[in-house]
Amino acid sequence: MVTLADVARHAGVSPSTVSYVLSGKRSISEATRRRVQHAVEELGYHPNAGARALAGRRSHIIALVVPLRTDVYVPIMMEIAVSVTMAARQHGYDVLLITNDEGPDGVRRVAASGLADGVILMDVELDDERIPVLREQGIHASMIGLPADSTGLSCVDHDFAAAGAQCADHLADLGHRDVAFIGYAPAVYHRHAGYAERTLTGFRERALERGLRFLHRPCEGTYESTAGTLARILADRPDTTGFVVQNENAIGPLLQLLPTSGRTVPEDASVVALCPEQLAEQYAPGLTAVTGPAQELGRVAVDQVMRRIAAAERGTDPEDELVLLAPVLTPRQSSGPLLTPVPPARRR
Structure with a gap:
């Protein structure tokens, strides 16, 4: 099917110029108009969009x-x-x-x-x-x-970059120095989804400014994948006390898994999520969350x-x-001041 872009290339003009010639809603030079009309006739350009434009x-x-x-x-x-x-x-x-x-x-x-x-x-x-x-x-x-x-x-x-920065600021203000960012599945980053990459960039840049040591770990969001992600985080950085979660499906499993690792929320570990307000209010303890309309x-x-x-x-x-x-970051019961310098599991 011949498109408006085909006509534009054939006539040596922009697609918008072709549109203006067809609609008659902008003054176009006679020479350009003739080139466009010749291209339309030669290519047999008759899409519905063009008919509507001509009819206004x-x-x-x-x-x-x-x-x-x-x-x-x-x-x-x-x-x-x-x-x-x-x-x-x-x-x-x-x-x-x-x-x-x-x-x-x-x-x-x-x-x-x-x-x-x-x-x-x-x-x-x-x-x-x-x-x-x-x-x-x-x-x-x-x-x-x-x-x-x-x-x-x-x-x-x-503003996902600002949202990521807010998460880093919140944990830094509470005294946390080792933090982990639990993101979306690897496929989301492989296809360069803007919301995922901009959040991570905002978090990373602010974490560096605030002197935080951080890890980013993608996560599929199932209970099993979240358990594996948490295990790897604690194996690599046993002193991690702050967790930022962008994958909504991983929030529930993480809140269940942290106590089994010897970390009580929020006394030993703070959790901040990027999620809708209605989702944040469903959890116990209440979930500190960054939300948007x-x-x-x-x-x-x-x-x-x-x-x-x-x-x-x-x-x-x-x-x-x-x-x-x-x-907007709304503090709730899932985050609090760092009360112990090292998680209980490490002290034991």
């Missing part, structure tokens, strides 16, 4: 690309998806769900078919393969996540897409937007 109509649909992975925390993803749906309805839009297993081809299919006026991507990787397609096709889009290069994009995300992510992403659509209709270039939502 919208589909009033936003495509939301949701992750289908075993290593993502599904409740948060669903909360964001619901938020996107509710925010879209306030603009008179419906939401079309697309799974991320389609990758760049799924985004390209939506653009070519004209099914949606805009796209929202979730689970954004640092070098996300879908982003070049968005730029190539000139799709109105927002990222719920922050890629390595956000040029020409609208993005919204939690998941629903706000969906609302901001929809607003960003709508502004880009409106700018195109006015014939103006959309403004790039980067919104980072500030994290």
Whole structure:
């Protein structure tokens, strides 16, 4: 199927110029207009998106690309998806769900078919393969996540670097000097998921500033994998007294396993998690947690897409937007001042 990008390459212009020629919503030189029209006729370019642009109509649909992975925390993803749906309805839009297993081809299919006026991507990787397609096709889009290069994009995300730094500061302020960061499964880091890598970077940089000795250990999140991760941490650093957990599935197992290693929470070991507020409140002792507003992510992403659509209709270039939502650390009973210089297991 011939795409708008094919026409642009054939005519030697940008995809946005082709879009402006088809819509007639921006003044284009006669020579450029003739080149584009010749390319359209020669390639047989007749997608639905082009027909809608010529008619000046919208589909009033936003495509939301949701992750289908075993290593993502599904409740948060669903909360964001619901938020996107509710925010879209306030603009008179419906939401079309697309799974991320389609990758760049799924985004390209939506653009070519004209099914949606805009796209929202979730689970954004640092070098996300879908982003070049968005730029190539000139799709109105927002990222719920922050890629390595956000040029020409609208993005919204939690400030994961700041969240990681808050965890390091909290443990350092309580007197802990040996700490461990229990992260997501290795596959999450291998695919360079932005939320995982930015949190770890923020934690690592602040830990170094505060003079903390730290370990990072990926973890699958099952009881067995968490037990193995904790055993390796204590074998490598027996004096570890502070634990930061980003993998939500590992929180419960860790709180169960620490007492069996001779460490009472929070007297001998402090635990800080990066997780939703409702999850933190489920545990006993109450879980010290860094949280962020998941629903706000969906609302901001929809607003960003709508502004880009409106700018195109006015014939103006959309403004790039980067919104980072500030994290909040809420101290509870799972963290406290370091009362003993060495864990009980070492003293014995």
